[in-house]
Amino acid sequence: MSTGILEFLTIFVLAALVGNEVIGRVPSILHTPLMSGSNAIHGIVLVGAILVMGSASGAMQVTLAFLAVLLATLNIVGGFVVTDRMLEMFKPKPVERAPKASDASGDDATGSPK
Amino acid sequence: MTLNTWIDLVYLLAAIGFILALKGLSSPKHARNGNLLGAAAAAVAIGFTFAYPEVRAHTLNLVLTLVAMAIGAAIAVPAARMVKMTAMPQMVAIFNGVGGGAAALISIVVFLLEAPGKPAVYRIAEVLFGVLVGSVSFSGSAIAFAKLQELMTGRPITYPAQQAINAVVGVTIVALAVGTLVTGNVPLLVATAVLSLVLGVIFVLPIGGADVPVLISLLNSFTGLAVAASGFTLNNNLLIIAGTLVGASGILLTRMMSKAMGRSLANVLFSAFGSVVTAAGGADGSAESRPVKAGTPEDIGVLLAYARKVVIIPGYGLAVAQAQHTARELADLLMERGVEVFYAIHPVAGRMPGHMNVLLAEANVPYDELKEMDEANPEMSTADVALVIGANDTVNPAAKNTPGSPIYGMPIINADDAENIVFLKRSMRPGFAGIDNELLFDEKTTLLFGDAKDTLAKLVAAVKDA
CATH class of the missing domain: 3.40.50.1220 (TPP-binding domain)
Structure with a gap:
């Protein structure tokens, strides 16, 4: 029993160290997407909610577990979708600038959604 | 190999996926792929979770799980797709808060399952941690959302005897938690959960609107820790790893953010205390x-x-x-x-x-x-x-x-x-x-x-x- 908790503690400590190392220096443009992305990752709590629902019995436990599954799904699905939307704004290459005045204004007129 | 070993292996792969996802998200070049990798890892892990016999033991529960997931996805996808770019931050706050809420609920249900058998003290401690941190994250995120959505003022909210009230709430939570730890009493745990919700609210109220993003990052880290606590109560490695990863990297990210504002985290979180006059000046x-x-x-x-x-x-x-x-x-x-x-x-x-x-x-x-x-x-x-x-x-x-x-x-x-x-x-x-x-x-x-x-x-x- 106590070896079990020790194993989990080991995993916990190692994961904490990895979490600290892995993100390193993040440019400030990525602070928001990184926050949003890690927000999605802890949505994996859905796995826990599914497990708990499996063993829940009685109206009270089932209701609470149902809520847990619902909330966790919101977290994981919404989290990943929102992050992807943020990141699709980062185009791989800067757009070429049109050299002539008339071209540029034409581009802009069509390029800006009304 | 037994079925459980296979599932554990899949969880290990998912954990690696999450680590790589975080790594990718911290560089502009790989950010989008990192996020997609994280989503794929999550999807596989969730899929394999249904292979556990206990998940499929009661048909009614299984159906309810699928229904809850369907409802959740049906709400989350359009919400996340339709939200305006300008409203992203409050969206993140909401998705974070519900994650904390889920972690707290999981811990409560596990406690309800085990309470009749007088669980060991360390088991209760795991539950308490998940309930406390998850609840604070849930209610704190809700207030953060309200501030960003301008449902309430973005100014720091201060009131007389604020510190005294905070101290009373804090001490009461500690007392309730110790009581739960000793007795394993369910109503005491519920009272701890309710008071933790209050703590989340009074923690966030005095934080000014401009500082709320840093706060959301901190609450994101809290939810990670609550998820790790749920992992402990469920003996689930994947939750421990994913939750801890987010908890640790979240703290680091929070500090980077407050540094970008040229302030310490403590200054961001507590500067409104005792500054009623200045805050009201404008x-x-x-x-x-x-x-x-x-x-x-x-x-x-x-x-x-x-x-x-x-x-x-x-x-x-x-x-x-x-x-x-x-x-x-x-x-x-x-x-x-x-x-x-x-x-x-x-x-x-x-x-x-x-x-x-x-x-x-x-x-x-x-x-x-x-x-x-x-x-x-x-x-x-x-x-x-x-x-x-x-x-x-x-x-x-x-x-x-x-x-x-x-x-x-x-x-x-x-x-x-x-x-x-x-x-x-x-x-x-x-x-x-x-x-x-x-x-x-x-x-x-x-x-x-x-x-x-x-x-x-x-x-x-x-x-x-x-």
Whole structure:
């Protein structure tokens, strides 16, 4: 029993160290997407909610577990979708600038959604 | 190998996927793939969870699980797809809060399952941690959402005896938690959960609107820890690893964010305490009656067209007006006339760090025209015009000159160093931090009121005529 908790503690400590190392220096443009992305990752709590629902019995436990599954799904699905939307704004290459005045204004007129 | 071993192996792969996802998310090149990898890892792990016999033991429960997931996805996908770019931060707050709520609920249900058998003290401690941190994250995120959505004031909320009340709530929670630990009593745990919800609210209330992004990052880290606690109660490695990863990297990210604002985390979280007077200072309308210089689009168009160097300082107002495309049009037009133009981006311009970069990238503004604050500031004194579009707090000299101001100490873009300052503003309303901006009354400053998109379009026309 106590070896079990020790194993989990080991995993916990190692994961904490990895979490600290892995993100390193993040440019400030990525602070928001990184926050949003890690927000999605802890949505994996859905796995826990599914497990708990499996063993829940009685109206009270089932209701609470149902809520847990619902909330966790919101977290994981919404989290990943929102992050992807943020990141699709980062185009791989800067757009070429049109050299002539008339071209540029034409581009802009069509390029800006009304 | 047994079924459980297979599932554990899949969980291990998912954990590696999450680590790589975080790594990818911290570099611009791999960010999107990192996120997709994380999503794929999560999907596989969730799928394999249904292989556990106990998950499929009761058909009714299994059906309810699937129904709850279907409802959740049906709400989350459209919400996440439809939300405006400007409202992203509060969306993240909500998705984070519900995760914390889920973690707290899981811990409670596990406790209900085990309570009749008098669980060991360390088991109760795991449950308590998950319930406490998850609840704080849930209610704290809800208040953060309300602040960002402007359902309530963005100013720090302070009230008499605030510290005393906080202390009483804190001590009571500790007492309840110890009671739960000793007795294993269910009502005591529920009381701890309820009071933790209260703690989340009173923790967030005194934090000013401009600091809320840092707070969301902190609460995100809290939810990670709550998820790790759920992992402990469920003996589930994947939850421990994923939760701890987010908890640890989240703390680091939170510190980076507050550093980008030039403040310590403690200052961000607790600066409103004992500053009732300062925080309320900007509330009265006395300053609004002071004279300001308002210009016409034609005047400002000429000023811009014949300038040598123009610095555009975008803020949340630009985002709200969806004016990023028009701003780019104006910048392009000026550059064609030979004016040197760049955008000076404050790290917290918009509502979250990096928010403005995302919005300008959407308008196809090339990266090399965006300068971060530290790069832009030395150039401000050589700029002929600082064109401030819907920004306010991020150029407010009070951050440099007025000790006691809620934003004192926050680095700003030194728009006041430019020869002329032009503000495009909707109104004289103070910025998100709720404090007046002396720069608006400076004699170098010209104001142009109106929706940023309209006024920018007028400026484009004026520059063409000039």
